[in-house]
Amino acid sequence: MAFKGRDVISIRDFSKSEILQIISLAKELEKKPSPELMKGKIMASLFFEPSTRTRLSFSSAMERLGGKVLGFETKEFTSVSKGETLWDTIKMVSQYADVIVMRHSIEGAARLASEASSIPIINAGDGANQHPTQTILDMYTIEKELGKLEGLKIGFVGDLKYGRTVHSLCMAMSHFKPKMYFIAPEALKMPKPYLDDLSEKGIEYVEEADLMKFCGELDIMYMTRIQKERFPDPVEYNKLKGVYRIDKSITQKMKKGARILHPLPRIDEISIDVDDTENAAYFRQAANGVPVRQAILALVTGALK
Amino acid sequence: MKKEIIIPAIENGTVIDHIPSKVTFRVMRLLDPKEYTNTINVALNLESKKMGKKGLIKISGRMLTQDMVNKVALLAPSATVSIIKDYSVSKKVVVKVPEMIINLVKCTNPNCITNMEEVNTKFLTIKEIPLKLRCVYCEREISREDIQLK
Numbered sequence: 058m059a060f061k062g063r064d065v066i067s068i069r070d071f072s073k074s075e076i077l078q079i080i081s082l083a084k085e086l087e088k089k090p091s092p093e094l095m096k097g098k099i100m101a102s103l104f105f106e107p108s109t110r111t112r113l114s115f116s117s118a119m120e121r122l123g124g125k126v127l128g129f130e131t132k133e134f135t136s137v138s139k140g141e142t143l144w145d146t147i148k149m150v151s152q153y154a155d156v157i158v159m160r161h162s163i164e165g166a167a168r169l170a171s172e173a174s175s176i177p178i179i180n181a182g183d184g185a186n187q188h189p190t191q192t193i194l195d196m197y198t199i200e201k202e203l204g205k206l207e208g209l210k211i212g213f214v215g216d217l218k219y220g221r222t223v224h225s226l227c228m229a230m231s232h233f234k235p236k237m238y239f240i241a242p243e244a245l246k247m248p249k250p251y252l253d254d255l256s257e258k259g260i261e262y263v264e265e266a267d268l269m270k271f272c273g274e275l276d277i278m279y280m281t282r283i284q285k286e287r288f289p290d291p292v293e294y295n296k297l298k299g300v301y302r303i304d305k306s307i308t309q310k311m312k313k314g315a316r317i318l319h320p321l322p323r324i325d326e327i328s329i330d331v332d333d334t335e336n337a338a339y340f341r342q343a344a345n346g347v348p349v350r351q352a353i354l355a356l357v358t359g360a361l362k
Numbered sequence: 363m364k365k366e367i368i369i370p371a372i373e374n375g376t377v378i379d380h381i382p383s384k385v386t387f388r389v390m391r392l393l394d395p396k397e398y399t400n401t402i403n404v405a406l407n408l409e410s411k412k413m414g415k416k417g418l419i420k421i422s423g424r425m426l427t428q429d430m431v432n433k434v435a436l437l438a439p440s441a442t443v444s445i446i447k448d449y450s451v452s453k454k455v456v457v458k459v460p461e462m463i464i465n466l467v468k469c470t471n472p473n474c475i476t477n478m479e480e481v482n483t484k485f486l487t488i489k490e491i492p493l494k495l496r497c498v499y500c501e502r503e504i505s506r507e508d509i510q511l512k
């Protein structure tokens with residue numbers, strides 16, 4: 058499979074075997090650091106919307122491979138004319154760097170950028186749409202924690218309506234014959250197109266509002282934050298914000314070896330005393346961003362095949 | 363007597379028949395009539411055995427291309443398109459939704475880059491029955507009822 062020159066815009070663009078190839082390369086890079094691999098290469102980091110975790114994780118990945126990072130982080134690009142600026146900015150930046158990592162608040166911005174760019178674009182989040190490297194690092198974490206991706210029982214908990222990480226992970230894991238559990242209050246249920254897609258693929262799933270009901274069955278519990286920004290009505294938000302809270306009473310019901318993932322940041326949906334249980338995998342998950350992003354950077358720039 | 367007789371026969375051109383009455387004007391818009399100088403006849407609410415009420419469009423002097431015909435399928439998959447030569451039907455063209463629909467349909471997602479920017483919209487047809495299109499940019503899926511022409 059040729060990765061050189063490819064954009065990483067949406068998890069849809071990647072086949073099962075391509076995802077597995079990225080994961081196995083990330084494993085190698087984690088075992089054996091390669092501080093010279095990207096020597097002489099430049100990553101442009103364009104954050105039209107601020108982010109700490111993802112931005113630092115990409116920069117760390119690039120620098121640990123011996124590459125250089127240039128870029129900006131700004132809130133200024135929030136006007137309607139944003140897109141115009143985007144096209145020109147990408148045209149210009151693609152002359153200065155070997156790969157562009159970008160985040161933007163508007164859905165589809167990364168795809169448009171890839172049409173303007175002569176170098177690979179890696180989407181680090183476009184509004185509520187896609188954040189493919191997060192999805193691959195989630196999968197990398199599952200594989201590392203449980204030793205496999207096939208045939209798992211995966212529960213998604215919390216905001217399944219707006220959570221882009223949930224949508225992408227659901228799509229990507231559907232390659233691996235899972236059973237899925239969608240645990241959400243009525244107002245935040247998994248959107249129908251995703252469920253239809255699972256039905257079409259013959260993947261079993263259940264929808265449930267009560268976390269207690271299935272928590273003992275899950276191999277993976279993928280917890281999400283209920284985002285205040287999503288609610289026009291604060292009353293509605295206040296009703297829902299605390300509906301799920303993982304504490305020791307939940308982890309005690311969980312299967313031995315089951316893992317809790319969370320894309321972070323958390324508010325209070327996982328209580329701090331869960332952090333030192335064997336189930337808590339979310340901090341390791343965050344750290345896994347570096348080798349996964351190293352693998353992706355190396356592949357699309359052609360530093361590795 | 364054929365009911366269509368109420369619309370004049372044409373010597374050469376294209377007839378789009380079996381359009382659901384409700385979408386006839388939108389099909390008309392899709393064909394971009396300001397591009398045409400010849401006579402166009404549009405009829406609504408004609409009796410039809412197959413579909414109750416139907417619409418019909420007759421365009422003189424213009425043979426629609428396959429691309430044009432395919433656009434019609436977006437709104438009216440039931441439509442039949444006949445090419446008329448010398449007052450008789452010379453060819454029936456099957457309407458088929460195009461694989462990629464470029465700059466014809468608006469994205470329903472207000473936060474999509476195509477609604478912020480002077481960008482051509484692009485939709486991929488992922489399913490024909492029932493129709494499901496996906497925005498190439500924001501990945502929003504839309505069905506036939508959501509279709510708004512640009």
Ligand SMILES: Nc1ncnc2c1ncn2[C@@H]1O[C@H](COP(=O)(O)OP(=O)(O)OP(=O)(O)O)[C@@H](O)[C@H]1O
Nearest residue numbers: 366370371372373377379420442444446449450451
């Ligand atoms: N010379 C013509 N001028 C205008 N319209 C015509 C002409 N000849 C045929 N048509 C129209 O073209 C369409 C197809 O003609 P055809 O004779 O095949 O009718 P049909 O058997 O009813 O076909 P269908 O099954 O598509 O309804 C009909 O709507 C008919 O009224």
Ligand SMILES: [Mg+2]
Nearest residue numbers: 366379380410
């Ligand atoms: Mg007829």
Ligand SMILES: [Zn+2]
Nearest residue numbers: 469474497500
């Ligand atoms: Zn869109």
